[in-house]
Amino acid sequence: MPPFEPPQLGPETRDPAQTFWDPEVQTQDPEVRAKLRDARAHELVSRILDTPVPLFQRKLRSAGIERAEDFAGVADLARVPLTRKQELRDSEAERPPLGEYRFTDLRRCVRIGQSTGTTGTPTTMLWTRHDLWVEHESGARMLWRAGHRPGMIATHAHPAYLYGGGAMLSGTYEYFGLVNLWVPPPDTDALAEQGIRAWMRFQPDIPFVGFSLGRYFEVSAKLGLDPRKDVGLRIPSLGGGGKGMPLMTAGLECYCYVGSPCARSPGAHLNEDWAVVQAVDPATGRDVPDGEWGNLVVTTLDRDNGMLRYDLEEACAIVREPCPCGETTARGFWGGRFKDLLACQGKRFQLSEVETALRTVPAVTEPSLEYAVVRPKDEGAPLVVRAELGTGGGSADDASRACSAALTTKLGVRAEVEILTRGTLERSGYKTNRLVER
């Protein structure tokens, strides 16, 4: 047998008192990092041209980049046209099953996943062992920044099998050294109860947060349990209500753990050694000034299967002032998906801002907030929102008036809130569709 080192899955342990997971990289001199980024961007371009990777090769050619020597570094990315998700879908449809944007053969990878398809046909995602390592290291920086340390018990309820998110999060927890308490997504009450009972037995140090949190509140109540006292659940604050949230991810298909917040400054420290994250004006392809909103565009670095100028069709802003925490990377803000941006009565707002407003109304929030927003079509019409009556008592008319008033205060729009009996709206174990067409 050849010798095998290290004899464990994941990295060496480190001093829990140290400030950063990877001090050398996270506090690197930005000028040194800029050289590394240029070299890695250059390598990406060389591999696109040499492999070749036809979809990205066409993008480079249309920017006049025929040979690697035509590309100097990160600054030249502004010349390269953006890549949208629909192009990836189209490419997979034209050249099934993987399309023309892969750098490696499927058999060089170890993991395959599909998007949930909430925004259309699912796309396929591939990870080599190296690409998983990049994600795990990036995730470890995030967990360390959040104050988590190996030996803590963490929990999640991400979907599994063809959806890659659950395996990615589980792998990241285990690589970091957390106890990975993976409970099933609460698609049914029985599955939700499995998670609730497991949490009561093992008592995670890091309580569950996730899209399906409301399901656990609701099913705990059905079981006669207090979701906070008996199960240990709590509702985290929603931050800025959709504006100025830290930029945490560029999607499973591009860069799952692109950045995360420190405790000192707003925004998320971006892993700039592994990605060029840009806030771009889609009309010109150029970066918008620092601090202004643009399209989130990500080019991944040092990956086996990379992404070039991927436009996530989400809002992003970037600031580069030094942070007192000592990390030397730029920070990113996330302004929501353009698809979730609503406009009516001259106002523009995110779906999450509707949720923040409704959460201030106790009559619809116990044991969980269940709501749907009808996508506004007529500019002058009231915003139509449906919400289920809570179990705390009170009349539907009072609840409707309170919700309308909260929406007017928070968003500055007139709203018609239809109150439904509990259990009317569809439940989901993961991401619930809150935006309906009528």
Ligand SMILES: [Zn+2]
């Ligand atoms: Zn910081």
